[in-house]
Amino acid sequence: MSSKRLSVVVTRRLPEPVEARLCELFETTLRTDDTPMTRTELAQAMQSADVLVPTITDVLDAGMIGQAGDRLRLIANFGAGIDHIDVATARQRGILVSNTPGVVTEDTADMTMALLLAVTRRMPEGMAVMQAGTWSGWAPTAFLGGRLGGRRLGILGMGRIGMAVARRAQAFGMQIHYHNRRRLRPEVEESLGATYWESLDQMVARMDVISVNCPHTPSTFHLLNARRLKLMKPTAVVVNTSRGEVIDENALARMLKAKELAGAGLDVYEKGVDVNPELRNLPNVVLLPHMGSATVEGRLEMGEKVLLNIKTFADGHRPPDQVVPSML
Structure with missing residues (x-):
């Protein structure tokens, strides 16, 4: 032609x-x-x-x-x-x-880490105080977040982006774990310092952070459903820069509101621009308008x-x- x-x-x-x-x-x-x-x-x-x-x-x-x-x-x-x-x-x-x-690999991995930092270090709460002009000065117990070093990161989908996230998280001193359709070659696992979990249920129950980096397919729809989210520790955080359909958004919103999860950083949503309104007003949630590759x-x-x-x-x-x- x-x-x-x-x-x-x-x-x-x-x-x-x-x-x-x-x-x-x-x-x-x-x-x-x-x-x-x-x-x-x-x-x-x-x-x-x-x-x-x-x-x-x-x-x-x-x-x-x-x-x-x-x-x-x-x-x-x-x-x-x-x-x-x-x-x-x-x-x-x-x-x-x-x-x-x-x-989009490197850009999306950058945004994954940005969301993770924003949630765990409570950046939106700090920004809101500064923009409102209500900050009264430093205090020993104000805006206390959590340190990334030493935390367990569970990567759901260890493809190009998942591995790029793992490399960045390594630099922050995080422990790398992953669940994938296929296990990585031993030399790749070793270079990433990554531990493979065949059982997703067992992995999510033990992680401090879950990063969703798998595509949306019929087999990954609501892979993080209400039952699996309930397995997570109440101190755990969820970050999603992949596809919103992988998470049951209503269940996630309920658990965040009830403080059954510590926080979430989301760049994608189950129903596109129709974001669950319960997510919009929670202080422990960071929402971005699909900026991962932008x-x-x-x-x-x-x-x-x-x-x-x-x-x-x-x-x-x-x-x-x-x-x-x-x-x-």
């Missing part, structure tokens, strides 16, 4: 250099405002394009993919997560799916991967970051 004839539709505003390069290489239709497309707009885009460039805000389920036109041959996702795309249905329709793995460098690198995937496809080859159902 010639790149000169390739029609590309982008569903959201992307960094200006990425948009400019897309327009140079392909017949590109850009999004004029930074709002998610409606399902009607998405359907129209999928009927007119050779390549669709969606983001996590675009739900491409079986019904939506079923409306795709005969021209659509590639969904080049801007982002690593592809739980919003029915990859199996796309494959049945002869539509390839690609993503942008790896580029760096200029990360977004540009994501765009470069999208461009490479489309250009490789346009040249008649398999996109380097093609996703197939067996990978999920």
Whole structure:
């Protein structure tokens, strides 16, 4: 397929250099405002394009993919997560799916540690006092948090991001534990100083911090359900920079409110922007608006991967970051 004839539709505003390069290489239709497309707009885009460039805000389920036109041959996702795309249905329709793995690893791991520090050191409470102008001075017992060194960190999902979190936590003197579908090679475990737990129940019951770093799949939905959250120590903290669906948000909110958990740092939510209102007013909870990968460098690198995937496809080859159902 010639790149000169390739029609590309982008569903959201992307960094200006990425948009400019897309327009140079392909017949590109850009999004004029930074709002998610409606399902009607998405359907129209999928009927007119050779390549669709969606983001996590675009739900491409079986019904939506079923409306795709005969021209659509590639969904080049801007982002690593592809739980919003029915990859199996796309494959049945002869539509390839690609993503942008790896580029958000370091940024998301940084944010995981930022949330962990913010919760354990009570930073939002301190900021609120300063912004309100009510601080009366230093006191020996004011805003006492907890030291990270020596605490047990349980990483749920030891992929690229989980391992990046482990390396950072090592530098803070934390003890690294993890649960994963597959155990790491012995030399990798040794380099991370990581202890593997085959039983998630046994791990969560013994950790001081749980960091969620696994993708959302049918098998990980509510992996931290009410029963598992109840196993955690009341002094424990939960941090989630992966996908909100992995945690039963209502159960988490109830336990935090009842002080059955010490705190939580959340960057993602079970129902997207519809955040459980119980979480908003708790002093032991830090909420961020899905900022884990939000760096200029990360977004540009994501765009470069999208461009490479489309250009490789346009040249008649398999996109380097093609996703197939067996990978999920």
